[in-house]
Amino acid sequence: MREFITQAWSWWFSGAMIAAIMFFLLYFGQSFGFSANLRTICAAAGLGKKTKFFDFNWKAQTWNLVFMLGAIIGGFIAKHFLSSDVPVEISQATIHDLGKLGIAAPASLQPDELFGLDAILSVKGFLVLAMGGLMVGFGSRYAGGCTSGHAISGLSDLQLPSLVAVIGFFIGGLIMTFLILPLIF
Amino acid sequence: MKFIKFLLLGVVFGIVMAKSEAISWFRIQEMFRFQAFHMYGIIGTAVVLGVIGVALIKKFKIRDFHGNPILFHPKDKSVVRYLAGGTIFGLGWALSGACPGPMVVNIGYGFLTMAIVFFFAIVGTYLYGNFKEKLPH
Numbered sequence: 315m316r317e318f319i320t321q322a323w324s325w326w327f328s329g330a331m332i333a334a335i336m337f338f339l340l341y342f343g344q345s346f347g348f349s350a351n352l353r354t355i356c357a358a359a360g361l362g363k364k365t366k367f368f369d370f371n372w373k374a375q376t377w378n379l380v381f382m383l384g385a386i387i388g389g390f391i392a393k394h395f396l397s398s399d400v401p402v403e404i405s406q407a408t409i410h411d412l413g414k415l416g417i418a419a420p421a422s423l424q425p426d427e428l429f430g431l432d433a434i435l436s437v438k439g440f441l442v443l444a445m446g447g448l449m450v451g452f453g454s455r456y457a458g459g460c461t462s463g464h465a466i467s468g469l470s471d472l473q474l475p476s477l478v479a480v481i482g483f484f485i486g487g488l489i490m491t492f493l494i495l496p497l498i499f
Numbered sequence: 500m501k502f503i504k505f506l507l508l509g510v511v512f513g514i515v516m517a518k519s520e521a522i523s524w525f526r527i528q529e530m531f532r533f534q535a536f537h538m539y540g541i542i543g544t545a546v547v548l549g550v551i552g553v554a555l556i557k558k559f560k561i562r563d564f565h566g567n568p569i570l571f572h573p574k575d576k577s578v579v580r581y582l583a584g585g586t587i588f589g590l591g592w593a594l595s596g597a598c599p600g601p602m603v604v605n606i607g608y609g610f611l612t613m614a615i616v617f618f619f620a621i622v623g624t625y626l627y628g629n630f631k632e633k634l635p636h
Contacts, residue, residue, distance in 0.1 A: 319518075325537050328519030329544025335512050336545070337552050342504060343563045348600040352624040367628035380502040381509035382603055388513015389522070389607025402520045408529040423523045424605070428596070429612045440615070446595025447602075447616035449587050451623025454599060456634065457584025458574060461598040464585075465542055468574065470549025475574040475581050482585020483592060484531075490593035491531040 320398035336466055344377055347463035349454035351375070351382050415499040427499070442498065449486075457482060513604045522604045524596025531593050580636040591623075 336346040353368065354375040362369035401420035409419045417427045426433065433439035454460040457479045459468060465483070468476025519541055520526050530538035555561070556569050563569050592598055595616045597605060602620065605613035627634075 322520050323515070323518040325519065325540030326544050328515050328521065329541045330548060331511065331515045332541065332545040333548035333552065335508055335515075336549060338504075338508055340556070340569050341563050343565050343567060344505075348598070349620075349624075352599060352621050353628070355621055356625050356628060361625060361628070365625075365628045367631055368625075377502060377505045380505045381512070384506040384509020384511075385513035385516070385600060386509075386603050386607035387506075388510040388515075389517050389604035390513075390609075391510065391607075392514045392517030392604075393608045396514065396518060402523045402525045404525045404529045405534045407534040408525065408532055411532060411534075412525075412528060420523075420525050423517075423520065423525070423608070424596070424610050425524055428524060429610050431612070434612045434615060443595060443612065443615045444619045446591045446597075447619030448623040448626070449591025450595060450598060450602075450616070451591075451620030451625075452627045453584050453586070453588030453591055453623070454620075455584070455624050455627040457581050457588055460588065460600075461542075461592075462600060464581075466545050466549060469546045470553045471571045472550065472553075473574050475577065478578055478581040479585040479588075482582045482587075483589040485582075486586035486589020486591075487527075487531045487593040488589075489586075490590045491528065494590070495593070 317398075319396050321400070322403065332466060333470075336462075336470065339381075342377075345463075346467045347378075347459055348382070349451075349460035349463060351378050352451050353455060354379060415495060417499060438498075453486070512600065513607060516601055516604045517608055522597065522601035522608065527593060527596040575636075577636055580634075583635070591620075 339346045354372045357368040357370060357372035399422070402423050404420060413419070417425050428439070428442060434443060457464065459479065464476040464479040469480065516522050521538065521541055526538055529535045553571065561569055597613065597616060599620060602613055602617040606617065
């Protein structure tokens, strides 16, 4: 049993759990959309005084901030109680391709080349993380949702705008992966 | 106390994201390189079950626990904002290897440098709020 829990979970179980979380949120009168928290944080920080977009009753979104807090705790529990700390088992083809960019085969869940202390203390390393976050934050609000809001909730409701957004996710992701990453690394 | 259910759902979400390895930069790279089924399996399973469940909710007019009908709000009809916003999001997703949910799960997992990514995601949202009126939607 312990091994069953500590190894990586299968895609079908994980996908089913995500669908279950979405349905529980609907049952509790809310909807699954994580990036809305970014806007809520801006509003809670008082930015609504200067910018209309952040002038709304953010306290009605408290449930989502609590959900976010839970996600942080969930990450902590996964690491300290449910982890066997084996490196993420990505395909040999990916290891080979990333090796050509100078990124070593996985030793944990994340590459040191991006998230290690040495990396973020360099100008380039810091800018990589800062720009990545900036584009995720800007893009998710421009598109009106992120992976949870569009790819999961929106597609489940067969919303055409969500399909367009997901196509956009892949256009951007492929441009970054195949055209820009080779220039950075 | 009324928030405890959302806290628990968040905990489950965080554990599932971490244990499925969906919070890993490596997994996102593998996905965008079409070199494994794993991420497509996760998202695909969630969407297939989601489509079935949402259809059932609509067909049987299932209500939430307050007794209110569960409503789905159609998103604004447009292409520009979803395509442009989605593309910018995708650029950031493939670079940082994390969308907003996995960012905070990573922080809990102990990858504290992900806090930089999360902070700048808030900055990015702030910039959008300021330039919203000037952007095509």
